[in-house]
Amino acid sequence: MRPSLNRLLQRAESLLGRLEALLPPAPGDFPADASVAFQWRGGNHGQRFRPVPHHHGIRLADLRCIERQRDEIARNTRQFLAGLPANNVLLWGSRGTGKSSLIKALLNEYSAEGLRLVEVDKQHLAELQDIVDCLGRRPEKFILYCDDLSFESGDASYKTLKSILDGSLAVTSGNVIIYATSNRRHLLPEFADENRRARVVDGELHADEATEEKISLSERFGLWLSFYPFSQDQYFEVVRHWLDVLGADQTEWDEAIRLEAIRWALQRGSRSGRVAWQFARDWHGRCELAKAEERRD
Numbered sequence: 001m002r003p004s005l006n007r008l009l010q011r012a013e014s015l016l017g018r019l020e021a022l023l024p025p026a027p028g029d030f031p032a033d034a035s036v037a038f039q040w041r042g043g044n045h046g047q048r049f050r051p052v053p054h055h056h057g058i059r060l061a062d063l064r065c066i067e068r069q070r071d072e073i074a075r076n077t078r079q080f081l082a083g084l085p086a087n088n089v090l091l092w093g094s095r096g097t098g099k100s101s102l103i104k105a106l107l108n109e110y111s112a113e114g115l116r117l118v119e120v121d122k123q124h125l126a127e128l129q130d131i132v133d134c135l136g137r138r139p140e141k142f143i144l145y146c147d148d149l150s151f152e153s154g155d156a157s158y159k160t161l162k163s164i165l166d167g168s169l170a171v172t173s174g175n176v177i178i179y180a181t182s183n184r185r186h187l188l189p190e191f192a193d194e195n196r197r198a199r200v201v202d203g204e205l206h207a208d209e210a211t212e213e214k215i216s217l218s219e220r221f222g223l224w225l226s227f228y229p230f231s232q233d234q235y236f237e238v239v240r241h242w243l244d245v246l247g248a249d250q251t252e253w254d255e256a257i258r259l260e261a262i263r264w265a266l267q268r269g270s271r272s273g274r275v276a277w278q279f280a281r282d283w284h285g286r287c288e289l290a291k292a293e294e295r296r297d
Contacts, residue, residue, distance in 0.1 A: 036111040040131055042124040049118065049134070056104040063105060064241050064273070065234040066098045069225040070105075073179075076223055077106050080177050081113050081141055087222025088178040092185045096272030097227035099181040100147050107143070116140045122149060125161050132176050139175075146180040180221070235271040236261065242280035248287065257283065 035051035042048060063070050073089055080086035091099040107117045120131065128144070135142050146161075230238065239261050240253060264279040265271045 036107060036115070037117045037119070039119045040121075040124055040127070042127050042130075052119075055107065055117075056101070057108060058101050058105045060102075060105045060109050062241070062245065063098050063102060064238045065230055066102065066227065066273075069098075069227065070102060072223065072225055073102060073106065074109070077110060077115070077143075081110060081115060083174070086177060088220070089180070089223045089225065090221035091179070091181045091225045091227065092183065093227030094229045094270075094272065095183055096270055096274030097229065098273045099225075099227055101273065103143065103145055103179050103181070114140045116142045117145050118142055119145045119147065122146065122151075128161070135176055142176045144176060144178045146178065149180045149182045150184050178221075185224075185226075230271045230273070230276075232262075232271060235265060235276055238273050238276035239280055242277050243284060246280060246284045248280070248284040 035053055037052040037055040038049045039052060040048060041050050060070060060074065069091070073091070076086050076089060091102065093099065103117070107115060118131065118135070120128070125146070131144065236258065239257075260283060261276075261279050264282070265275050268275050
């Protein structure tokens with residue numbers, strides 16, 4: 001009788017072990033880790049908050065030609081850290097103009113004051129409530145960071161974000177805020193025929209219902225920050241800044257560097273902070289390699 005009972009208990013323990021593997025971690029599970037940046041993995045992963053040990057070290061002072069946007073989001077973040085009313089933020093506009101870098105720089109600026117960053121991919125937006133439940137009892141302040149956020153026609157996942165932005169997030173937890181970046185102002189594709197479907201009622205212009213739906217999503221972000229392509233002078237300013245940060249010799253900002261910087265931007269079809277950073281790295285690397293090879297010769 002005893003051997004049969006032991007076998008039954010072993011099988012029960014094995015079955016319970018398999019069931020536990022299928023269950024998500026308890027809502028309060030958060031890594032006891034010194035990291036300040038995390039990625040939400042979602043689903044049934046054993047560690048749904050994956051620490052990012054080597055996050056980007058960019059500083060607010062490194063971000064040039066977007067001073068207005070930088071000052072606005074920094075002020076909003078300080079309000080959030082102080083426990084004061086603060087808004088969810090949508091950073092939208094041209095690619096490579098510093099939207100994502102600005103959020104990463106905020107983490108480096110304010111992590112010592114308890115700020116933490118959790119990156120959430122679009123496919124995990126339906127789990128936002130789970131994330132808030134996990135973080136709600138933590139003493140830190142968390143930015144939920146959604147990068148390059150946009151939705152295609154027929155994609156209904158934006159409705160989850162819309163409902164959470166519409167008050168429920170603030171009610172659920174005062175230590176979580178959403179910062180999202182996008183190339184689209186309204187996060188959803190816009191089509192010319194939508195304007196033709198607008199109608200006039202009693203002398204007032206009413207937008208098409210589809211347009212209203214798109215606008216209503218982005219309007220739920222309390223703070224909008226727009227980003228535009230750099231002028232050539234702004235592009236040069238950012239190039240020179242990064243050359244200085246990299247320790248490049250700038251005793252002469254000569255015509256050769258200017259022409260190379262212009263050619264680099266033309267090849268990529270963009271004058272932006274990202275392109276300026278890439279050019280500065282390439283130029284400085286080429287110069288240092290040439291010096292090293294000359295010394296060997």
